Amino acid sequence: MATSLKNLSQYDDANLIEVADKKFGIIVSEWNDEVTESLYNGALETLLTHGASRENILRKNVPGSFELPLAAQWLAQRDEIDAVICIGCVIQGETRHFDFICQAVAQGITDVGLKYNKPVIFGVLTPNTQQQALDRAGGKHGNKGDEAAITAIKMLGF
Ligand code: DLZ
Numbered sequence: 001m002a003t004s005l006k007n008l009s010q011y012d013d014a015n016l017i018e019v020a021d022k023k024f025g026i027i028v029s030e031w032n033d034e035v036t037e038s039l040y041n042g043a044l045e046t047l048l049t050h051g052a053s054r055e056n057i058l059r060k061n062v063p064g065s066f067e068l069p070l071a072a073q074w075l076a077q078r079d080e081i082d083a084v085i086c087i088g089c090v091i092q093g094e095t096r097h098f099d100f101i102c103q104a105v106a107q108g109i110t111d112v113g114l115k116y117n118k119p120v121i122f123g124v125l126t127p128n129t130q131q132q133a134l135d136r137a138g139g140k141h142g143n144k145g146d147e148a149a150i151t152a153i154k155m156l157g158f
Contacts, residue, residue, distance in 0.1 A: 006141075006142075007141060007142040008136055008141055008142035008143055008144045008146060008147040009042070009142030009143050009146040009147070010142065011146075011147070011150045013050075015154075015157065016050060016150070016153050016154065016157065017153060017156060017157035018050065018051040019047065019050050019051050019052045019153055019156060020051040020052065020053065022052060022056065022082045022083065022156055023056045023057075023058070023080050023081050023082050024047060024052060024056065024057045024058070024081070024082065024083050024084070024085060024152065025058045025059075025060065025072075025075035025076075025078075025081045025083070025084040025085070026040060026043055026044065026057060026058070026059050026060075026084075026085045026087060027059075027060050027061070027062055027068055027071045027072055027075065027084065027085070027086050027087065028040045028059060028060070028061050028062070028087045028088075029061075029062055029063070029064050029065045029067070029068060029087060029088035029089065029124075030061055030062065030063055030064065031063070031064040031065060031088070031089065031090075032089040032090075032091060032130070032133065034134075035089040035125065035130075035133045035134060035137045036087050036088060036089050036137075038134075038137035038138045038143065038145065039087045039089070039123060039125070039137050039143065039144055039145035039148070040059070040087050040145060041138075041145065042137070042138060042143035042144070042145025042146040042149070043085050043087065043123060043145035043146065043148050043149040044057065044145075044149075045146075046145070046146045046149035046150060047149045047152075047153075050149075050153055058075070058081070060075065064088075064101075065088030065089070065090050065101055065105050065124055066101050066104060066105060068086040068088055068105055068108070068109060068124070069086075069104070069105060069107075069108025069109050069111070069112055070108075071086075072084045072086050072108075072109060072112045072120050073112045073115070073116070076112050076113070076115075076116035076118055076120055077116060081118070082118060082119075082156060083118060083119040083120070083121065083152040083155065083156055084112070084118070084119070084120045084121065085121045085123050085148045085149060085152055086105075086109050086120065086121060086122060086123055086124060086148075087123045087124070087145060087148065088105065088123070088124040088125070089124065089125040089126075089127070089133050089137070090102055090105070090124065090125070090126050091127055091128070091129065091130060091133060092126075092127065092128045092129075098126075102124075102126050105122075105124055106122060106124075109121075109122050109124075110122075119151070119152050119155035119156060121148045121149075121151050121152045121155075122148070123144055123145060123147070123148030125137065125144055
């Protein structure tokens with residue numbers, strides 16, 4: 001469903017598990033940090049709301065979204081980490097750079113989840129403009145960080 005039709009912060013919590021005993025890694029890209037900090041805050045608050053404890057949430061920063069897959073691999077390979085949430089925002093520019101980064105990040109994150117057999121979540125916005133990003137980082141379309149955290153919880157309860 002197009003995100004313009006869905007509020008990213010709305011979800012049905014009927015079947016969500018308690019995650020008090022789960023350990024999460026959250027990786028945050030420093031590019032477009034006004035956006036990624038909001039995404040991180042959304043993900044963090046959502047995990048806490050569903051029972052996660054702060055000491056079980058490990059945050060790591062990376063320079064840009066392109067670095068998310070490798071950092072995700074470093075966390076996913078740690079036995080004690082149950083799920084990894086990757087937070088980034090790649091904004092369309094005038095060149096094909098956007099396409100290369102988005103493709104690499106999406107494929108890389110997918111590969112890490114399959115390799116380590118645990119949820120590695122794509123909490124990455126790929127908008128055309130900064131405003132579209134802000135609309136999805138706590139703005140009128142909700143917060144993709146919330147959605148990423150809920151996705152991690154749902155996958156842990158699979
Ligand atoms: C270089 C670059 C550009 C132009 N744009 C973004 C962006 O919109 N979002 C993002 O997360 N990262 C961007 N980067 C940085 C790359 O992700 C990466 O950090 C560098 O190319 C170094 O590998």
